[in-house]
Amino acid sequence: MINSYASLDDAGVAIAAAHAGADVVRTMYGRQVTRIDKGAGDFATAADLEAERTILGVIRAARPEDAVLGEEGGQQGTVDAVRQWLVDPLCGTLNYAVGNMLVAVNVALRDGAAAVADPFSGEVFFTDGETARVRHNGADAQLVPTSATQLVDVNLDPPFPNAPGFRAVDLLAHPGFIERFRPRVVSTTLALAWVAAGKRAAYVTDGGDLSESVHFAAGIALCRAAGCVVTGIDGARIGQGGRGLVVAADAETHGLLMSVIGDRRENRT
Known part of the structure; x- marks a missing residue:
């Protein structure tokens, strides 16, 4: 079975790795987990570590020449590797540790394929770098962003490097936000x-x-890949020197959020 990973394309590897990690997270859910302190209030659990080991096993079997940067294990593989995978084996560790199922497993090839798995719904959202789809119960469907729900997830976890010019919490009380949107706070990249x-x-x-x-x-x-508008909180393309993240289903929604963010920043300067 492991040898079959080598025949997969990059999207297939991302899907297989994320799915394998999600299986671990789901299997270990509900057990009493020891918290491994990482400092500054952050911690990992045995599920984080085991899921990352499992994900790395898939990537190594499929792409032995590639490097991996893992949330728990750090940089692994040759330093001069041309390709690198970015792995977050359990995004939402605090949620998981207290019995909340809002978590995700993230696997991405830098500038390439990627997959986000929901261990409890069984969905795996994935891209080959060009198109975006979701796989559930063996069937694939194209992802179609829409602002129809009017729900906006706002991550309120520290640190806040752009304060006081920008505070995500301020969005929740801004009249322009309240008029159009309703907030949700899940603190996991499953929201993306x-x-x-x-x-x-x-x-x-x-x-x-x-x-x-x-x-x-x-x-x-x-x-x-799904066609969302993706920028920093200043409206610039994310990358080196970028600040934060605003992802919207369409240009209108993105524009409204940037207007509110800009208004709050002006009021604080």
Whole structure:
């Protein structure tokens, strides 16, 4: 079975790896988990570690020459590898540890294929870098973003590197936001897959350059391939020097959010 991974294309590898990690996360759910302190209030669990080991096993079997940057294991593989995979084996560890199922497994090839798996719905959202689809119960469907839900996920987890000029929490009380949208806070990049799938209108988070983050790379790739509008909180293309993330189902929604963000920033300067 493991040898069959080598015959997969990059999207197939991303799907297989994310699916394997999701199987671990789902199987270990509900067990008493030991928290492994990582400092600054962050921690991992045995499920994070085991899921990452399983994901790396798939990638190594399929692409032994590639490097991997894992949330838990750090950089692995040859330093001069041409290709690198970014792995977040359990996004939403705090949710998971307290018995909340809002979590995701993220696997992305830098500037290439990516997959985001929901361990509990069984959905795997994926892209080959060109198109975006979801696989559920053996069937694939194209992802179609839409702002119809008017739900916007806002990540309120620290740190807040762009404060006081930008505070995500301020969006929730802004009249322009309240008039058009309704907030949701899940604190996991599963929300990015939901924007691509039309389950959310947008997603907003603070931060620095998130384009090569193990947490966000897969979700960003998915949203771009689905046709979402993806920028930083300043409206610029994300990348080196970028700040935070605003992902919207369409240009109108993105424009409305940027207007609110710009208004809040002007009021704080």
